[in-house]
Amino acid sequence: MQELSQRTSQFTDSVIRRMTRVSMKYDAINLSQGFPDFDPPAEITDRLAEVAHTGPHQYAITWGAPNFRAALAAKQGPRMGLDIDPETQIVVTCGSTEAMMCSVMTVTNPGDRIVIFSPFYENYGADTILCGAEPTYVELHAPTFTFDEAELEAACAIPGTKALILCNPSNPCGHVFSRAELETIAKMAEKYDLWAITDEVYEHIVYAPHEHVYFASLPGMEQRTLSCSSLSKTYSMTGWRLGYVIAPADVIDRARKVHDFLTVGAAAPLMEAAVAGLTLPQSYYDELTALYTHKRDLFCNGLRDLGFDFIEPQGAYYVMADVSGLGYEDDYDCAVDLCRKVGVGTVPGSCFFNAPENRFVRFHFAKSDEVLKAALDRLDGWREKMAR
The missing domain is CATH 3.40.640.10 (Type I PLP-dependent aspartate aminotransferase-like (Major domain))
Incomplete structure (x- = not known):
């Protein structure tokens, strides 16, 4: 048989979308793939x-x-x-x-x-x-x-x-x-x-x-x-x-x-x-900004209270959190364990970087307040849970 395309061997499947599947496997709250859980206007x-x-x-x-x-x-x-x-x-x-x-x-x-x-x-x-x-x-x-x-x-x-x-x-x-x-x-x-x-x-x-x-x-x-x-x-x-x-x-x-x-x-x-x-008026976009500002503050304040070291975003709806203190050599393993042991889905940060980098996982907060609060509840004691 002729070999398959060489160019398609140079990258993996989408790690972001793979983490949605991992979240589903462990019934984790999916804060990996960035889609909202609320309806369009x-x-x-x-x-x-x-x-x-x-x-x-x-x-x-x-x-x-x-x-x-x-x-x-x-x-x-x-x-x-x-x-x-x-x-x-x-x-x-x-x-x-x-x-x-x-x-x-x-x-x-x-x-x-x-x-x-x-x-x-x-x-x-x-x-x-x-x-x-x-x-x-x-x-x-x-x-x-x-x-x-x-x-x-x-x-x-x-x-x-x-x-x-x-x-x-x-x-x-x-x-x-x-x-x-x-x-x-x-x-x-x-x-x-x-x-x-x-x-x-x-x-x-x-x-x-x-x-x-x-x-x-x-x-x-x-x-x-x-x-x-x-x-x-x-x-x-x-x-x-x-x-x-x-x-x-x-x-x-x-x-x-x-x-x-x-x-x-x-x-x-x-x-x-x-x-x-x-054709919606400007007020829609003003309300959208206010909505996501609220969600950013809710989630980031929660992460801060739980002892996470993270980088507060200036835009979009993602948070890069430093989990290097957990001691994982492979951040993908860390992300899977966050699903399995803590019940919250994230994306291992290494898939976003060209240079070797495994300090970060990415959370997204385009979720209802109830889901974000539930995720923060599960993340309570995250260091101890991950050490088990």
């Missing part, structure tokens, strides 16, 4: 009930239903400070996962290099490898998770480097890149003629005094940025798989071809229903 689900009877039920236009793209442009344009043409500058994808893969395939050739900040969402490395490109990692230094400008420039200057991936706010570490940091990255993108592929899926989950700055809004960056996001986290609808790429028209023309042959198109009835979310 009623405006969206009510509209979905209508669409179930009236349609559409057949293929939409490959790159997204016109009314969905129009609503998305109307929502994102003012926030990004851009005049977005829904007819030429948007492709709707099956989640931000496809948006990122579509973007990488659009701008890179096999053998090109892509700069990725580490820690990173595990899909970025796999996307790069699947496209035949090579990753170059730049460390975000704990505990502040900021980068060194000289290290970034050294990575960008490597011959064959064509793009960089920026997750802001960052999954897993919750860092919100300041305007000054983004301007430094923009300077490097300009100097070394790099495409910027941004994952901004947590754009509306940012904690005061931090503010989200869209990379494409910086001077000179609109023409070299592919802005990726989705509705998953903003509207608590991760299962709907509605994402998008916003970029200049010539870039989107190419990205639409890639998308067409990857998935054909996003689900027509879900796009129709989701328009009701895209």
